[in-house]
Amino acid sequence: MTRHGLDDRAWSELEREVVDLFTALLRVDTTNPPGNETACALVLRDYFARNGIETTLVGELPERQNLTARLDGTRPGPTLSLMGHLDVVPADAAEWSVPPFGGVVRDGYVWGCGSTDMKNQVAAEAVALARLKRSGAELAGTIKFAATADEEDGEFCGVRWLCREHPETLRCDYLLNEGMGGLWLPVGGRKVFLLAAGEKAFAQFRIRTRGRGGHASVPEKEHSAVIDLARAVTALGLTDPPAIVSAMTADFIDVVVADAELAARLRDPRTARAAGAELRRLDPEVASLVEPLLGATFTPTILAAGKAVNVIPTHAEAFIDCRILPEMTLEVTREIVRAVLDPLGIDWEFEWVDVTEPNASPAPTPLSESIARVLRAEEPGAVLAPMCSGSFTDSRWVREAFPDCVAYGFAPFVAESFHAMRGGRDHEPDERILVEDVTYQALFFERLARDLLA
Ligand SMILES: [Zn+2]
Numbered sequence: 001m002t003r004h005g006l007d008d009r010a011w012s013e014l015e016r017e018v019v020d021l022f023t024a025l026l027r028v029d030t031t032n033p034p035g036n037e038t039a040c041a042l043v044l045r046d047y048f049a050r051n052g053i054e055t056t057l058v059g060e061l062p063e064r065q066n067l068t069a070r071l072d073g074t075r076p077g078p079t080l081s082l083m084g085h086l087d088v089v090p091a092d093a094a095e096w097s098v099p100p101f102g103g104v105v106r107d108g109y110v111w112g113c114g115s116t117d118m119k120n121q122v123a124a125e126a127v128a129l130a131r132l133k134r135s136g137a138e139l140a141g142t143i144k145f146a147a148t149a150d151e152e153d154g155e156f157c158g159v160r161w162l163c164r165e166h167p168e169t170l171r172c173d174y175l176l177n178e179g180m181g182g183l184w185l186p187v188g189g190r191k192v193f194l195l196a197a198g199e200k201a202f203a204q205f206r207i208r209t210r211g212r213g214g215h216a217s218v219p220e221k222e223h224s225a226v227i228d229l230a231r232a233v234t235a236l237g238l239t240d241p242p243a244i245v246s247a248m249t250a251d252f253i254d255v256v257v258a259d260a261e262l263a264a265r266l267r268d269p270r271t272a273r274a275a276g277a278e279l280r281r282l283d284p285e286v287a288s289l290v291e292p293l294l295g296a297t298f299t300p301t302i303l304a305a306g307k308a309v310n311v312i313p314t315h316a317e318a319f320i321d322c323r324i325l326p327e328m329t330l331e332v333t334r335e336i337v338r339a340v341l342d343p344l345g346i347d348w349e350f351e352w353v354d355v356t357e358p359n360a361s362p363a364p365t366p367l368s369e370s371i372a373r374v375l376r377a378e379e380p381g382a383v384l385a386p387m388c389s390g391s392f393t394d395s396r397w398v399r400e401a402f403p404d405c406v407a408y409g410f411a412p413f414v415a416e417s418f419h420a421m422r423g424g425r426d427h428e429p430d431e432r433i434l435v436e437d438v439t440y441q442a443l444f445f446e447r448l449a450r451d452l453l454a
Pocket of ligand 1: 085117118151178
C-alpha cells in the first residue's frame with residue numbers, strides 16, 4: 001500500500017514528525033495581541049537544530065521574534081522562500097469543543113487555534129526543509145524559511161519589518177505563503193486547486209451625515225442625520241458595483257463554473273452581476289469565490305449616532321469595509337460611492353479610513369507550473385485556478401519590496417474539499433485540519449522544492 005507515493009511505513013514516519021512539530025507549535029498561545037511569537041519560534045529552533053539547520057532570531061521586540069533559516073543548494077539557481085506567520089487570532093475557549101491551545105489530535109484531525117491559519121503550513125514547510133537537509137538533496141538554488149510575527153494584528157514587527165530591516169532574509173525569486181490557495185473543489189470530476197496569485201486591497205471609508213439636532217419629540221424627517229445615514233448605508237450595502245472581469249478572473253470562472261452558458265454570462269461585465277446572483281442560488285460556495293472577484297465590495301460594519309434616546313443627534317457615521325481589485329484605483333472607487341449616494345439627495349461627507357495598495361503576481365510562471373506538476377503526480381486531473389484572494393496577507397509586503405518576486409498563497413489540501421470545509425476554517429471556533437492534509441502539505445513542499453530547484 002502506498003499513500004501519496006510513500007509506503008505505509010514512510011508515510012507513518014512522516015505523519016509522526018509533522019504532527020509532533022505541528023502540535024508543539026499549536027500548544028504555544030500566540031494570540032495577537034500580544035503575540036508572544038518568540039516562544040513558538042524557539043520550538044522551531046530546537047527542531048531545526050536537531051536536524052542540523054542553523055536558525056536566526058530577528059525582531060523588534062524580544063518576545064516577538066521572527067525565525068529565519070536557509071538551505072543552500074549545490075549549484076546556482078533561483079531562491080524559493082517558504083514563509084508563514086506564527087501568531088493567531090483570539091479564540092474564545094467557550095465556543096470550542098477542545099481547548100484551543102491543547103494541540104489535540106482526535107477523529108483524524110489536528111485541532112487548535114492556528115491549525116489552518118497557519119501553523120499547519122509553518123510545520124509542513126519546516127518538515128520539508130528538514131527532510132531536504134537530511135537527505136542531502138542536491139538543489140540548484142536556495143531555500144529560505146521564515147516563521148514570522150505579527151500578521152493578524154498591527155503588522156509592525158513581522159514581514160513588513162523584515163522587508164525593511166533585514167531584506168536578505170526574505171529576498172527571493174519565488175515565495176510561498178498563505179492565502180486561500182490550496183483549497184480545492186471538485187468540478188466535472190477533476191480537483192480544481194485555488195492558487196492565490198494576488199489579493200484585494202483595503203479601501204475602507206467613513207460616511208458622515210449631518211442634520212438638525214433637537215428634541216426627539218419633534219421629528220426632523222427632512223434633516224435627520226440618522227435617517228440619511230440609514231439610507232446611505234442601505235444603498236451602499238445593497239449596491240452591485242460595476243463589474244470588472246480581468247483576464248485572470250475570466251480564466252478562473254471558466255475553470256470553477258462547470259455550466260458553460262452561466263460561465264459565459266459571468267465573464268461578460270454586462271451580465272456578470274445577475275449571473276453572480278444566479279450562481280449564489282446554485283452553489284453558494286463557488287459564488288463566494290467568484291463574486292468578490294467581479295469588482296469592489298461594500299460591507300457596512302460600524303454605525304454610530306446619538307447618545308440619548310430623546311435627543312436627535314446632529315451627526316451620524318458609518319464605516320464601510322471596501323475591498324478593491326488590483327485593477328482598480330481609489331479614485332474609481334470614490335466615483336462608485338458618489339454614483340450610489342448622490343441620487344439619494346442627502347448631504348454626505350466622505351473620508352478614507354484605511355487604504356492599501358493591491359498587488360498581484362502573474363500566472364502562469366515557473367512556480368505555478370512546478371506546483372501543477374507536483375500536484376499532477378498525485379492527482380492526474382488536478383487543475384490550478386489562479387485568483388485574487390479577498391483577504392490580506394504578508395505576501396503584499398514581499399511583492400512590494402521585491403517587485404520581481406512571484407508570490408503565491410498555496411498549501412494544498414488533498415483530502416478535505418473547499419465545500420466540506422464550508423469555504424475554510426480560518427478564524428473560526430473548532431479550527432482543525434485532517435492529519436492527512438497537513439502531512440501531505442509537508443510532502444508537497446519537499447517535492448516542490450526538488451522540482452523547482454532541480
Ligand atoms: Zn493567516
